[in-house]
Amino acid sequence: EVQLVQSGGGLVQPGGSLRLSCAASGFTFTNYWMSWVRQAPGKGLEHVANVNLDGSEEYYVDSVKGRFTISRDNAKNSLYLQMNSLRVEDTAVYYCARGGARFHYWGQGTLVTVSS
């Protein structure tokens, strides 16, 4: 069974940092691009970043470029999102998802709240 189990998240002040993790199991992690998708409260979905099979290519939506870093550890079957210089508008539920562009499997989501 494919599972994506997320951890991290919580409350952080504007300008602060946070790291999200996503532990994958039930499939060959190294065969798939991976992504982070977020959803602000009561709003739609936004594809934030994706990373290729070996972590050598990363793509970001303009609103997070230079502040967020997506990475993966294939030895640990894990995906990460390092979020720096957080802004109030980054408040959202963050989902990890299997795939670079099409998402058959999703994590359970983790809430990130940026507030003073």
Add this chain to the structure above:
Amino acid sequence: EIVLTQSPATLSLSPGERATLSCRASQSVGSYLGWYQQKPGQAPRLLIYDTSNRASDIPARFSGSGSGTDFTLTISSLEPEDFAVFYCQQRYNWPYSFGQGTKLEIK
């Protein structure tokens, strides 16, 4: 960036009725358009990928059509569990954008 516009914003129908949801792209996305269903408090679920391909375990009452800039998700006969928010998404150009969603509610 490709903008996806979904219509209507809200659709009120009864179980057993046919639902037709639309998604229009600001430029051609070829056939690289998918549909997701999201229920409150849950992660989205992939229904349709690349215009008309049903994802695994998706019932046959869900179908997709279209090409270029105009796409449609059809639910042939609504079941009670189908009521949710639906999003279209393009994977033609980065960033892979989503539409703003159509809420399908029980009439």
